[in-house]
Amino acid sequence: MSAAPFSPGPRNLITDVDGISVGQSEDLAARTGVTVVLPADHAIAAVDVRGGGPGTRETDLLSADCLVDAVDAIVLSGGSVYGLEAASGVAAWLGARGRGFTFQSTHLVAPIVPQAILFDLTNGGDKDWGETPPYRALGMDAVAAAGDTFALGNKGAGLGARAGALKGGIGSASVLAPAGFTVGAIAASNPFGSTVMPGSARFWAAPFEKASELGDQGQHPAPDSLPDDPYADSKIGASPGMNTTIGVVATDAALTPSETRRVAMMAQDGYARSVRPVHTPFDGDVVFAMATGTRPLPEDAARPAMVAMLGALAADTLARAVARGVYEAETLADSVSYRETFLLS
Template structure:
């Protein structure tokens, strides 16, 4: 691939100024992933699934007051997992981070979140009235670093991708000019990430340097229109969901970041079949650290960034499941 390649880590943290922290509870079989920018980052969101669970996504609209976020949270636990953001907010606020309205007022950390459903994965969910997610959020925030684990980790710890083990995946792309795009995803989809009767991922055409095993489909095998392969046989509402973050070091407005999130959703369509169903709560956040200007003509540059984000997200889905299977 001339002029563009994965970054040195092939992770979303190849975007300068971003860290990722993760924590899990093996007994409960669940976990939390936190994306932490060094400074507030412009953020937008696109929701495509029919059963989403989110926090503070309305705040990310282009016509609202606050344009940047202090962190993003991806969590297992369904509605209970939204409490992971409480722990992150409390810790950031104690450290003096957050939106400030003036001297003497306590800062309000802006921490949107999205959750996936892992309540039926046989982990011990008998937590009474004290779910573990607030503490898991604190632990994930404290662990934030440039390097992080893929596969059975963080928000993907208890996930299932179709009939396969789901998990956390991440990839990046950096071009010769230094423009960078990356993706992070927790894969818990109804749909299959592999082709019928094959170990080849639907995302195989986008693989770089064997990053998810190098398996290729058998060209002699016919592909029936409704053959979804290793999809969940009996999906239930709100029991699935793929949640993701894409990021770039290019300066974007909230409206431009929203377009980046919309285009990035196509990466899920390239990697999961079926996707965006009523049984999923698919959500993609887009972050801009603003380190580099948006080159003119800006509309063309943004379109290129969106395509790269979709590419990264498709690869991240396959990479996460491949790591979880390993």
């Protein structure tokens, strides 16, 4: 018997979406890493950027008025500006295997690999890499490792992340939508704001929890009142570009580029449901959306409503992924984990 709509997929990962794989790699000494979302074939993609300090690559080409509307991979990376080189490694790996935008009458290909980065340069790792930052190699290792299952927490782009006052990490979740569609999300949680309600162990995303993926948030009720200060439990001394939550939502629905863009825009609300404050001048919040197209949508009056449903579920699922990245993270040096803070004390 298949699972009911609105339940998590069998893995509760973005890879529950047909045609999506994920690979990750880390440099433990540098406390940084890379996460690659790899579609089995070209996937329709879009992006929505709302933070005040974003770091991205090849996002302009996803505009509706540009030639390319599909991607070969999407990269999430630590490393700030240095991390943007991870996409070069992924593109090289894909190109060597003939995957990419094909030039007519030649054997040449140009892989389309958009990317977003987060800031983890001041997390205490050894960043003395001179003229050879590790990100190109990390990108190649991550895409080569792509598969159906992957670890959460201190992995990939989440290794060096910090979420407000807590250790951040990589998180993922999925949900089964009506009519057999699947929606998944993955997020590297490194926001300026807090993912937890001040004065409690309750995630802001607690209402969206499924299958006790956040440690059964019902055991952690919301406080009777919350502080007026929107910066409560956020990072201290942050400056523009030093934070960021970056993520990807995906569905197996056959969406058009404009529909995929709408899903990306709606999915940004997942950050607002899981982080406070969000979209600040100190963050570079980015959401990519991907549609693998393995399940057709109806070509009738019901289609817009189904797109709206997929976008709403993408927002909820992204909120779960953000919180799950923090829940699954482990203490790293002076960046203390959620579970050590609230469950082991």
